[in-house]
Amino acid sequence: MNFVGRSQKKQVQAGKVLQHTTLKFRLYPTPEQAELMEKTFGCCRYLWNQILSDVQEFYAATDVHYIPTPAHYKKDAPFLREVDSQALCTVHQNLRKAFMDFFRNPAVFSYPRFKTKKARRDSFTVYCREYRTGPSIYLTGTGLQMPKLGLVRAKVHRKPLHWWSLRFVTVSRTRSGKYFCAATFGYEVSAPKQVNPAPERTVGLNYSPSGFYVDSQGANPDQPATAKSREKLARMQKKLSRMVPGSQNYQDQLQKIRLLHEHITNQRKDFIHKESRRIANAWDAVCVRADDLTELSRGMTQGDLRDAGYGMFRECLRYKLERQGKPLILVDRYYPSTRTCSACGHVEAAVSYKRRTWTCPACGTVHQREINAAKNIKAEGLARFRA
Ligand SMILES: [Zn+2]
Numbered sequence: 001m002n003f004v005g006r007s008q009k010k011q012v013q014a015g016k017v018l019q020h021t022t023l024k025f026r027l028y029p030t031p032e033q034a035e036l037m038e039k040t041f042g043c044c045r046y047l048w049n050q051i052l053s054d055v056q057e058f059y060a061a062t063d064v065h066y067i068p069t070p071a072h073y074k075k076d077a078p079f080l081r082e083v084d085s086q087a088l089c090t091v092h093q094n095l096r097k098a099f100m101d102f103f104r105n106p107a108v109f110s111y112p113r114f115k116t117k118k119a120r121r122d123s124f125t126v127y128c129r130e131y132r133t134g135p136s137i138y139l140t141g142t143g144l145q146m147p148k149l150g151l152v153r154a155k156v157h158r159k160p161l162h163w164w165s166l167r168f169v170t171v172s173r174t175r176s177g178k179y180f181c182a183a184t185f186g187y188e189v190s191a192p193k194q195v196n197p198a199p200e201r202t203v204g205l206n207y208s209p210s211g212f213y214v215d216s217q218g219a220n221p222d223q224p225a226t227a228k229s230r231e232k233l234a235r236m237q238k239k240l241s242r243m244v245p246g247s248q249n250y251q252d253q254l255q256k257i258r259l260l261h262e263h264i265t266n267q268r269k270d271f272i273h274k275e276s277r278r279i280a281n282a283w284d285a286v287c288v289r290a291d292d293l294t295e296l297s298r299g300m301t302q303g304d305l306r307d308a309g310y311g312m313f314r315e316c317l318r319y320k321l322e323r324q325g326k327p328l329i330l331v332d333r334y335y336p337s338t339r340t341c342s343a344c345g346h347v348e349a350a351v352s353y354k355r356r357t358w359t360c361p362a363c364g365t366v367h368q369r370e371i372n373a374a375k376n377i378k379a380e381g382l383a384r385f386r387a
Helices: 031-062 078-082 085-104 227-241 248-282 293-301 310-322 369-386
Strands: 016-028 122-127 143-146 150-155 165-173 179-190 202-208 212-215 285-289 328-331 357-359 366-368
Touching: 031 078, 031 085, 031 122, 031 165, 085 122, 143 165, 202 248, 202 369, 212 310, 212 369, 227 248, 248 310, 285 310, 285 369, 310 328, 328 369, 357 369, 366 369
Parallel strands: 202 285, 285 328
Antiparallel strands: 016 150, 016 179, 122 165, 143 150, 165 179, 202 212, 357 366
16 A cells, blocks of 8 residues: 655654554445545546556557656546546556556566456545645544545544544445545554564464464464355345346345445454454464465455455554564465474475375374474474574
């Protein structure tokens, strides 16, 4: 995420670090405000696609990579003037960043894609500006004041602390039609003292598709019971398939399905936050495998069931540890954690994923496959950290 709004680049005092916290609120816009929000979503999507296609055309014709600014489009698309120009600026910035990420690391970041109307979630982001008359965006006890939109009613369940300054807000609509704003605040805190992890205060986690993860002591977390919700979802989808598309019943059923989807996603997110908090507080260091980063970035950007998974968990873990001066140690993804014997170090040629246990031919130790892998991840992580 891009935290650098040009107007807000500030020097951080010595011994301090800049920290960000995002608070999410449900918004209750009036019909007029909702209409303007929809227009803004649409304009942002339009602008993104327009710039992207021009970049491609320009490149094809001249071999030069050039990204036009939003101002360039306002003449031909006057409706762009109706929405907050800040939101359009952010589109430009985000697209620039997407290209930069892609050029720097094409293995991890894919080429920017066109946005479709069928996206899971519509959103726009506006940075807060400081004017002599006050900030352009601010939170009140009952709502969020924004340019063009005015005061949008919000359920402010948590107040930011008075020394926090609002950096930017992202307004979004879920598929079920609920509006939210995620307000990101920046503030300085004392830099945490770096913790030097002792082996007995370090844990290794091995990703496990069935149990989320298994740690080096053999524990795995109690996941939220989404099985029932998933069964219900399957039944509802089956019912939907028998309905006439476009009918009122069909629409009602679709809405029920969307709400249930959101409910399951929220359950997963809640679990991920609590679980990462628990581990970050309980241990001095955590070792994990550096799995494919695309998986990780995907997990962070899309609010999907499958994706709000291990990648998001690891990212939560990273910043929760970092704030306490604790390291998240990444172990090379090609390190053979599964087939190395954690007792004697013998490396087996292959250990099938189907087998839950295996016996080391060198020392005779019987290993639980996943626990053994977690132990190796911990040992390898510590060795790397010390090196
Ligand atoms: Zn062995």
